[in-house]
Amino acid sequence: MPRKSKVSILLLSVVLIMSLVLSACGNSNNSSQSSSPAASGSTATSEGTASGPNNEKELELKLAFIGLGNMKDVNLVQDEISKITKAKINATVKLMPIDIGAWVQQVNLMLAGNEPLDLLLTSSFFNFSSQVAKGQLLPIDELVAKYGPTIKDTMEPNIFNATKVGGKSYGVPSVRDTAADHGFAARKDLMDKYSLTFDNVKTYADLDPILKTIKDNEPGIYPIVQRSQANTIASEIVRGYIDAMGDTPGVIMVNNQDLKVVNLYEQPMYKDALQLARRWYQAGYIMPDAATSQESNNSLMNAGKAFSYFANMKPGFEAQETIVNGHEIVAVRFVAPISTSDSSTGFMMSIPKNTQDADRAAQLLNLLYTDKDIANLIANGIEGKHYVSAGDNLIKAPEGSSNYIFNQWEVGNNALTKVWEGTAPDIWEQTKAFNAASTFSKALGFSFDATPVKTEVAAVANVNNQYKAGLESGTIDPAKLDEFLSKLRSAGLDKIIAEKQKQLDAWAKENNIQ
Amino acid sequence: MAKTGWVQTLKKIKRYRALFLMMVPGIVYLIINNYMPMFGVIIAFKDINYAQGILGSDWIGFKNFEYLFKTDDAFTITRNTILYNGSFIILNTVMAIGVAIMLNEVRSKFAARFYQSVILLPFLISMVVVGYLVLSMLSSENGYLNMNILPMFGMEPISWYFEPKYWPYILTIVQLWKATGYLCVIFLASIIGIDNEYYEAATIDGASKWHQIRSITVPLIMPTITIMTLLAIGRIFYSDFGLFYQVPLNSGPLQPVTDVIDTYVYRGLMTLGDIGMSSAAGLYQSMVGFILVLLSNYIVSKRNKENALF
Amino acid sequence: MKNQMNQIFVHSVFIVLAALCLFPFLLLFMSSVTEEASIISNGYSIWPSVFSLEAYSYLWNQKSAMFNAYGITIVVTVVGTFVGLVISALLAYPLSRNDLPMRRSLSFLVFFTLLFNGGLVPTYLIYTEVFEMKNTLMSLVVPGLLTNGFFILLIRTFFANSIPVQIIESAYIDGASEFKIFYRMVLPLSLPILATIGLMLTINYWNDWFNGLIYVTEPSLFSIQNLLNRMLVNIQFLQQNNLGGQNVTASMPMNSVRMAMAVIGILPLLLIYPFFQKYFVKGLTIGAVK
Known part of the structure; x- marks a missing residue:
């Protein structure tokens, strides 16, 4: 027995040494490769000003983003884009749509190694600040100033400047409806049928009579549904008033215009929202299995099972929703538009440390925000194949329907894209004005780094899952709120809030925000 | 002395060189696929910063493990994991052996094939789809049970996804339903391998079916049973993520009875994407499994050296 | 005689088991040929109220x-x-x-x-x-x-x-x-x-x-x-x-x-x-x- 175990130990150690050697090799590669883009970046910034960009070597730039919708012809689109970029920056483009369900894992893996990746969608909903903290993204201030000086003119300055961590910028927000107002959307046909109007509806609580009418007269239709399990009734009600600063607990109240991080679940507004949700649930306005339902509001609306839902809105909201719901939609807004820190850091384009050539990546980044043809190709596909002109800068689907659908808000400068028929032709001007007129959160530009409290964040996430969906959909009695709160505290909620406050204060001081 | 030892070893290696050669592809594969990545356990003890590389990152001791033990839920998830997987090991084995033995008794070849195919069916679909099937049975609004079965007994509809008390049974049944076929096929292969002479002799001696099963079938497939059980014990801290996450639809109120280590870790890391913490969880699960297997293997080898794994 | 009894017992056990294993698959198949709106409003069922091959034609596309x-x-x-x-x-x-x-x-x-x-x-x-x-x-x-x-x-x-x-x-x-x-x-x-x-x-x-x-x-x-x-x-x-x-x-x-x-x-x-x-x-x- 002892002799045998010696042999196995020997074998094991040989193997371990082998793997050490191998991974050491891998690692030395690592450091040389990962330092090179940074180095080339800095040389470029010092020399480049004199000699201009050095694009001698042809490259294939890889662009990873969240693949939503149907992107069957992504290769065709990518070839068209490559034609443009080949001429302009001597590089072709490889589009890499990655499924949202696989996103966190796949990005983590790609950034753990040295796989070439030149532009990456980043988001405060997907660990943006921890990616910065872990050194996975490159600071881009100089690169953008050099290669994309006009990018900053495409959006509100506070949005553009809000992607800074520790004084350096790590991403460029997508140009979209960065602000949002909040309210209630319902089927027009049923509103008309019972002569319901929004005249006396000023707040969420005023909706009672409308919901009651539907409940009493339309059996088989839920008066109000949730957009998803996570977009609960109560969360939609409070969303218009808070800046959540990512998806860890601790929010600031936008209307207070201060920088005090509070526990949302203790706010009277939140408690009221829970009470309202509960009352509606008990009255039968909300579907019984709202907290676990696998159906989206759109499929429920399409199936004729739902009358209304809450949503965050924007110019053109009704037209858009009418298309996806199969019923004409009317909406009422309760909360004026706000821009929160997620408006900026919610969806950005960043240059990861894995880039083959940071300068070239920055040039592509510039094209995404300034080249009309590229913006259109990404958002709408190829003219004649995926859309046809409907005159006047409007487009429509070709015979048969388009099989290239791209969610527009994610990448680049959407204001450059052509507008679908049925939407107001000046939609992007409207959006721009809408964004500019919104109330800006004081914390806009702050990104919370959860790494110092990651133990607590992991524990809180589990407590949240246990109570949040149930409470906020009205399924669980709000009396359980105290239990929820005490569990959150023992999971370390206060520590997270304190850490958030600390980082926020430091950030405010650095940026001279009172 | 030492010299003759060497010569003997060399001779032995020469005698068995063909056998060693056979093993080369497999061993090389295991080294690449399994042993080389093991180096990665150091990630569990590091605060990974990619700018410094994995080796260059700071050591932080057991900090990545903290979240597994620190909270009130630590006890619940550990208890759930062990109780569920423990009972699955016992129930699966008993059920699969029972079915395999009975399947071996079926005379009609056609029927035997048919039954075998059918009980393996559930294994072929992914847990996510199983989750949808369970939902179609249990949905409080229009599920099969609430609509068709419960009214037959004059019972009120039940909000299944909000009532924790039913879920230990539901999960066990779903698990059995899905896993029995797979295990059964493995046991059946061993049973088929048993020499018929044993049974013929037993029948001549007038042994009953039950007696034959107890004294021939079970002892002869014991090595397979032992392997399967030891393997299951080694993975007792891992759970089928789909079963505990997708099948209960991640419903909050059910969490006290459906939460296991894997689901807890998954939820916690969704927002963090921290590979240090996920490595820590994996290492913890492996360690416990490893110790348990060494223990049980020791016990097995005390009783019967042949059945032990190593 | 005893053997026959054995066979009957074994077969009846397997028929029950087979039914238990098959039922969800029947449900799975039937849902795939049910009209979408009917699934949402009537739930999954063994005999759909409205048949539809829409799902398969979607995949065929x-x-x-x-x-x-x-x-x-x-x-x-x-x-x-x-x-x-x-x-x-x-x-x-x-x-x-x-x-x-x-x-x-x-x-x-x-x-x-x-x-x-x-x-x-x-x-x-x-x-x-x-x-x-x-x-x-x-x-x-x-x-x-x-x-x-x-x-x-x-x-x-x-x-x-x-x-x-x-x-x-x-x-x-x-x-x-x-x-x-x-x-x-x-x-x-x-x-x-x-x-x-x-x-x-x-x-x-x-x-x-x-x-x-x-x-x-x-x-x-x-x-x-x-x-x-x-x-x-x-x-x-x-x-x-x-x-x-x-x-x-x-x-x-x-x-x-x-x-x-x-x-x-x-x-x-x-x-x-x-x-x-x-x-x-x-x-x-x-x-x-x-």
Whole structure:
């Protein structure tokens, strides 16, 4: 027995040494490769000003983003884009749509190694600040100033400047409806049928009579549904008033215009929202299995099972929703538009440390925000194949329907894209004005780094899952709120809030925000 | 002395060189696929910063493990994991052996094939789809049970996804339903391998079916049973993520009875994407499994050296 | 008489079991041919109120992607099963021989891989950085070949228990080489376990979505299960994360499409299954020994 175990130990150690050697090799590669883009970046910034960009070597730039919708012809689109970029920056483009369900894992893996990746969608909903903290993204201030000086003119300055961590910028927000107002959307046909109007509806609580009418007269239709399990009734009600600063607990109240991080679940507004949700649930306005339902509001609306839902809105909201719901939609807004820190850091384009050539990546980044043809190709596909002109800068689907659908808000400068028929032709001007007129959160530009409290964040996430969906959909009695709160505290909620406050204060001081 | 030892070893290696050669592809594969990545356990003890590389990152001791033990839920998830997987090991084995033995008794070849195919069916679909099937049975609004079965007994509809008390049974049944076929096929292969002479002799001696099963079938497939059980014990801290996450639809109120280590870790890391913490969880699960297997293997080898794994 | 009673009992047990196993599949199939609106308003049912092949025609519209995915699945399954079986049997046979030097240590080397792994990230780095397998067919085949040594132990046990040592010894004395013994005598005697492991490997490869999820981002390399899994996981993700209220749920596929995907994912496996079963026929081993 002892002799045998010696042999196995020997074998094991040989193997371990082998793997050490191998991974050491891998690692030395690592450091040389990962330092090179940074180095080339800095040389470029010092020399480049004199000699201009050095694009001698042809490259294939890889662009990873969240693949939503149907992107069957992504290769065709990518070839068209490559034609443009080949001429302009001597590089072709490889589009890499990655499924949202696989996103966190796949990005983590790609950034753990040295796989070439030149532009990456980043988001405060997907660990943006921890990616910065872990050194996975490159600071881009100089690169953008050099290669994309006009990018900053495409959006509100506070949005553009809000992607800074520790004084350096790590991403460029997508140009979209960065602000949002909040309210209630319902089927027009049923509103008309019972002569319901929004005249006396000023707040969420005023909706009672409308919901009651539907409940009493339309059996088989839920008066109000949730957009998803996570977009609960109560969360939609409070969303218009808070800046959540990512998806860890601790929010600031936008209307207070201060920088005090509070526990949302203790706010009277939140408690009221829970009470309202509960009352509606008990009255039968909300579907019984709202907290676990696998159906989206759109499929429920399409199936004729739902009358209304809450949503965050924007110019053109009704037209858009009418298309996806199969019923004409009317909406009422309760909360004026706000821009929160997620408006900026919610969806950005960043240059990861894995880039083959940071300068070239920055040039592509510039094209995404300034080249009309590229913006259109990404958002709408190829003219004649995926859309046809409907005159006047409007487009429509070709015979048969388009099989290239791209969610527009994610990448680049959407204001450059052509507008679908049925939407107001000046939609992007409207959006721009809408964004500019919104109330800006004081914390806009702050990104919370959860790494110092990651133990607590992991524990809180589990407590949240246990109570949040149930409470906020009205399924669980709000009396359980105290239990929820005490569990959150023992999971370390206060520590997270304190850490958030600390980082926020430091950030405010650095940026001279009172 | 030492010299003759060497010569003997060399001779032995020469005698068995063909056998060693056979093993080369497999061993090389295991080294690449399994042993080389093991180096990665150091990630569990590091605060990974990619700018410094994995080796260059700071050591932080057991900090990545903290979240597994620190909270009130630590006890619940550990208890759930062990109780569920423990009972699955016992129930699966008993059920699969029972079915395999009975399947071996079926005379009609056609029927035997048919039954075998059918009980393996559930294994072929992914847990996510199983989750949808369970939902179609249990949905409080229009599920099969609430609509068709419960009214037959004059019972009120039940909000299944909000009532924790039913879920230990539901999960066990779903698990059995899905896993029995797979295990059964493995046991059946061993049973088929048993020499018929044993049974013929037993029948001549007038042994009953039950007696034959107890004294021939079970002892002869014991090595397979032992392997399967030891393997299951080694993975007792891992759970089928789909079963505990997708099948209960991640419903909050059910969490006290459906939460296991894997689901807890998954939820916690969704927002963090921290590979240090996920490595820590994996290492913890492996360690416990490893110790348990060494223990049980020791016990097995005390009783019967042949059945032990190593 | 007693035998007959036995048979009746056994058959009735299996009929109940079979019904329990089949029922959900019936439900699955029926939901895939139910009209979408009818699923949402009336729930899943064994006999849909409104039949519709909409889901299948939706999938047919994407037939080039679907057929491509089938192709990937089939290639990966066939190659993976064959190579995996060969490597496993070659590794298991020497380990089953009592006289092999260092047998216990080597067995432990195999067994150890079942309990410890380096975790996802290091494995991923080895395959993508050292072997550069990202977005290749290889990445779908290689990581599943030995499934952590699990099958090796099963085959080893079968060899050790069902291949009489005497015939190996006598063949060796007659001058047969080890390879010849293995190929001519051991393998033919081991068809039941080889068929079983072959079946298991086939199922594993056919149903594998994990390697696809990790190592492949190129849609032309997606297998059927990978497509199905991505679809379902995306839905779940969108349901449970609010992303600041962004509107993303509109792109989720319908219930009936999910079910139809599941159906077309299982069908081919059901069709090849009887082929494997041929080898389970009782007496194969024993006949050869006698």
